[in-house]
Amino acid sequence: MAGGDRQRGPSRRGSRSQAARRRRRAQRRVRLLLTFTVLALLVGGVAAWWSGGSDDVADASAPTAAPAASSPVATASKDVSPSAAAKSPKASTSPSVTKGGGKSTSVPKSGPGTFKAGKGKGDGSTVGKGLIRTYRVQVEDGILVSADQAADEVAAILADPRSWAHDGKHGFRxxxxxxxDLVIKIATPDTADALCLAAIHLDTGNELNCEVPGGVVVNLRRWILGSPTFTGPISDYRALIINHEVGHSLGHGHEGCPGPGKLAPAMMQQIKGLDGCKPNAWPYDSQGRYISGPHVT
Structure with missing residues (x-):
């Protein structure tokens, strides 16, 4: 019995030793697993923070990114050079006069058909003598032409010593x-067409002025752009418009070119061509002589 007990003793001690080793190995595996899990969580959290995945960061960056795509500078650079884009506002607000009297500006094609009367600095004053005719200047609403300035400009034209007011027979107030007695209306092309057609059955084609009973209709396109056949400042072409149409109201008909190199009469339809004449805005020259040409039917 004693010998049998000695044989079983070492076996029990070995079993306990093996079980202890297994427990230690299991504990090490658990510790390693926990360590790897914690490290994985830490690395994942740091990576998420570094990548900017937070809602606050994304929202803060969105407003700054969106305007860059629709920036006026970026849009303009697709169509024109930077130098041209910088100059374009100046060209539109202060258009230059071309050789033909035109301007680099756009003219509205139509307007409301209502008008504002201009009150010039010389309102109520008279120029010339003889039969005095009263006149009023009206500008269509919303076309960016000052009615008061237009009234001043027309008054200056009629007061010029080369105008109709200095023929000794006519005056203007x-x-x-x-x-x-005379209403001078500056109107958009569509409105001018309608007024001329209704009054005298004339198709002005969005381009021409006309004289109507009791007034003059001035096409805004001509007032702003002048005519390609008329060289000189736009102020001279406006003088031609007023002198030509007022001349009709005084009973003057159309006249032709008196000869190559001579001044075109104010009553010549210079917008249709000069026929060898020199452009001219005034019915009289600086010496008070009437600038005439052959009658045109």
């Missing part, structure tokens, strides 16, 4: 209100 500007009135901003009340009745007037």
């Amino acid at each position: 500007q009135v901003s209100s009340g009745s007037a």
Whole structure:
């Protein structure tokens, strides 16, 4: 019995030793697993923070990124050079006059058909002598032409010593209100067409001015752009418009070119060509002589 007990003793001690080793190995595996898990969580959290995945960061960056795509500078650079883009506002606000009297600006094609009367600095004053005719200047609403400035410009044209007021037979007085013998209307092309067609059955084709009973209709396109056949400042072409149409109201008909190299009469339709004449805005020259040409039917 004693010998049997000695044989079984070492076996029990070996079993306990093996079980202890297994427990230690299991504990090491658990510790390693926990360590790897913690490290994985830490690395994942740091990576998420570094990549900017937070909602606050994304929202803060969105407003700054969106305007860059629709920036006015970026849009302009697709169509024009930077130097041209920088110059374009100046060209539109202060258009230059071309050789033909035109300007690098756009003219509205139509307007509301209502008008504002201009009150010039010389409102109520008279120029010339003889039969005095009252006149009023009206500008269509919303076309960016000052009615008061237009009234001043027309008054200066009629007061010029080369105008109709200095023929000794006619005078003009500007009135901003009340009745007037002559109403000068500056109108958009569509409105001018409608007024001329209704009054005298004339198709002005969005281009021409006309004289109507009791007034003059000035096409805004001609007032702003001038004519390609008329060289000189736009102020001279406006003088031609007023002198030509006022001349009709005084009973003057159309005249032709008197000869190559001579001044074109104010009553010549210079917009249709000069026929060898030199462009001219005035019915009289600086010596008070009437600039005439052959009658045109």
